[in-house]
Amino acid sequence: MTFPMLQKSLHKRRGSAGAEIRRWLWKSILPASILAFWALATRFHWVDRKIWASPAQVWQATLGLNRDGFLWLALGESLLRDLAGFLLGAAAGLAAGGVLGWSPWAYRLGAPTLHFLKAIAIFAWIPLLTMVFGIGEASKIVFIALAAFYPAALNTLEGIRSVPKSQLELARAYRLDPWQRLRKVILPSALPSILTGVQVALILTWLATVGVEYFMSAGPSVGGILLNGAESFHLEIVFIGIILLGSVGFALNQGAHALGRRLLRHRPQTLKA
Amino acid sequence: MPWAGGFSAIDRKPLKPEVDIMTTKGILEIRNLGKAFPANGRKGSLQALDGINLSIRPGEFVSIVGGSGCGKSTLLRLISGLDDEFQGEISIGGAPVRGTSLDRGIVFQDLRLLPWLTAEANIALALENSGLSKADKRQAVAEHLKLVGLEKFAQAYPHQLSGGMSQRVAIARGLVNRPGLLLLDEPFGALDALTRSRLQAELERIWREEGITMILVTHDVEEAVFLGDRVIVMEPGPGRIRRELRIPLPRPRRRSDPRFLEIKEDILREFTGPETAEAESLEPAGRPLAEARLDWAA
Secondary structure, three states: OOOHHHHHHHOOOOOOHHHHHHHHHHHHHHHHHHHHHHHHHHHOOOOOOOOOOOHHHHHHHHHHHOOOOHHHHHHHHHHHHHHHHHHHHHHHHHHHHHHHHHOHHHHHHHHHHHHHHHOOOHHHHHHHHHHHHOOOHHHHHHHHHHHHHHHHHHHHHHHHHOOOHHHHHHHHHOOOOHHHHHHHHHHHHHHHHHHHHHHHHHHHHHHHHHHHHHHOOOOOOHHHHHHHHHHOOOHHHHHHHHHHHHHHHHHHHHHHHHHHHHHOOOOHHHHOO | OOOOOOOOOOOOOOOOOOOOHHHHHOOEEEEEEEEEEEOOOOOOEEEEEEEEEEEEOOOOEEEEEOOOOOOHHHHHHHHHOOOOOOEEEEEEOOEEOOOOOOOEEEEOOOOOOOOOOOHHHHHHHOOOOOOOOHHHHHHHHHHHHHHOOOHHHOOOOHHHOOHHHHHHHHHHHHHOOOOOEEEEEOOOOOOOHHHHHHHHHHHHHHHHHHOOEEEEEEOEHHHHHHHOOEEEEEEOOOEEEEEEEEOOOOOOOOOOOHHHHHHHHHHHHHHHOHHHHHHOEOOOOOOOOOOHHHHHOO
């Protein structure tokens, strides 16, 4: 297709390389300032040097800790655990939200319970989980899955219930059967909300992963690094854990946004969400 | 602008042999039709339509005109089968209307193009249960895009189309099943005056070529007179037919024709009295472009 008007809107204008670099510089002002302040604060002893490590010390500790690729191993462990819990919880959440959104009967039956359970902080489940699943990997993964379950279920439910009546009526006018209605109208209409749920689930499972590793000591892992650093009063190790935690969370968030933009690229009105 | 101007007639081969010719081509009979909505928060109900009697023969173009709240859109919904709760009878060729049918196309006031589908896919949605083969569906969609002059915009998404183009996609979707009856609910209400008059002319040509029965609901008297073989004037509280008149003018009609103007004035007097007959639109408050439509007064 060669249509100037269409092409203009199909291919969004990309900024020049110069503009890209400027944007990138702008974004790094604050992190760079914090790093600089940290370096100065430790260099001139504005903070207690017995507790606070300098950026250089953290960097040295990172190299030391990673001599045998330990950091990669720990990161891999955590990500794998996160992925397992995320897949389990998001799948269950999508299914539960789908059923509750689809059937008014299921909604009346299940929605109050879901809203009650949602109000319970997930860390409150740890004692119960360890009683049922022990203190091994199963407990941790179920805990992480719980973190993914609620946002996935609630956003799916909300997305399906807020499909405009006019679109459902359109489905009726063209005599779509329930399956066609789901595939052609309800799911695409609910997609932005479902994606938001998945995105939130992705962020929360990462926090839950590190949290559960910290509370249920999990060997080499990001949470394990935090725990070790804290227990041995090696703050530089704690910093390594924090930086890993933040970087992965940031990357997951960016990735989820990029995926969302890609899936919703034909809907300019929902892109900003 | 991509105004393609022309349209092409479609070779009307019988795509749906299983549909009984009596029901597609039969007379639409509305007998003593009434519709009540439960009133909010109070006992009793709101009578939206009362004692509607109307018969429409195959191939006729009927305009239904009236102000807000006269039940004209409700009447269209009942004919479409989207709403099954009413008193009285609606039948086509003797068969009572129950539920929606692909043989009764509808073009909604708010278009209802699905934003995640291309123009082509939006039209194809209407064919999901047509029983056509994949190839026939593709062909039918292509033909109807051509009919409304949008064949080059098959792959465009609704947000890339102008208001007039979106409206044409909606009309193509209403027509693609080759319905015997097409219901149009204020289809041009949100368009600018120029696009509006173009699409009215285009709709008239499609109607003549395709031989489809069309019922157009509008609050624009000029539009009703321009397109209708007959104009049904409705009044509110409860919605009833106030007057019915034939438009004996030859087609295509000219808006500046003195007889055209005379009929228009005559109908407007039903609503407003002679001193305000030039008000043109029956829904003055809050309608976009209500003033723009005045441009046409010859």
